[in-house]
Amino acid sequence: RQRGATMGRKKKKKGPGGREGRLVVTFDEEKRREYLTGFHKRKVERRKAALEEIKRKLKEEQRKMKEERHQEYMKMLSEREEALDEADELEHLVTSRTESVNIDHPNHIVTVTTISDLDLSGARQLGLTTPVGKSDGSEEEKGEEVVNKPLRAMPKKSRNPFLSEKISSLTATLHMRSQKKTKRKRLQRGQGPRKKIQKSTGRTTKTQRRRLTGKMNRDQD
Structure with missing residues (x-):
């Protein structure tokens, strides 16, 4: 009985980390x-x-x-x-009015013409003033000076079409990316089969020695 009890104590229960609880991941x-x-x-x-x-x-x-x-x-x-x-x-x-009066005399005819400006501003609603300057009786009446209300300035022509900073930056980015792509293609095209360059090691081949010997013999002749 004691032996069976000790064997029962040694036997452990399988937890969730055992083989039965493991997950297998397949790719x-x-x-x-x-x-x-x-x-x-x-x-x-x-x-x-x-x-x-x-x-x-x-x-x-x-x-x-x-x-x-x-x-x-x-x-x-x-x-x-x-x-x-x-x-x-x-x-x-603001209009002008001209009046003419003819006076008959026994020997000649006199015509008197009166020129005046009509001020229809009405208590300066339009901002018009008509100052009249008079001189001596021998001088004729001077023309009236009319100071008009300063009109609103005519709008100038439209400015030249301008690009916003955002459009400029987007265009520059697009141009830069396109240039990178073109440059990469040119580099790929330029990489062709390269010829091997023989480095001079100081040694000559048999063919080169024969050519040099034949040349020396021809020079001596």
């Missing part, structure tokens, strides 16, 4: 080989995706810039039309 050989050998392929795909993203952003920025330029042009056009309408309105309000 797909084709996918594993593709992952290990496909670093260059994935790098090319990432570069291609980056170029496409840069082109897309560049087109989006160009579209936004085109819309902004169109809005700026329409605003400039409306300001120019308003300025022209305002100038025409002032020209119609």
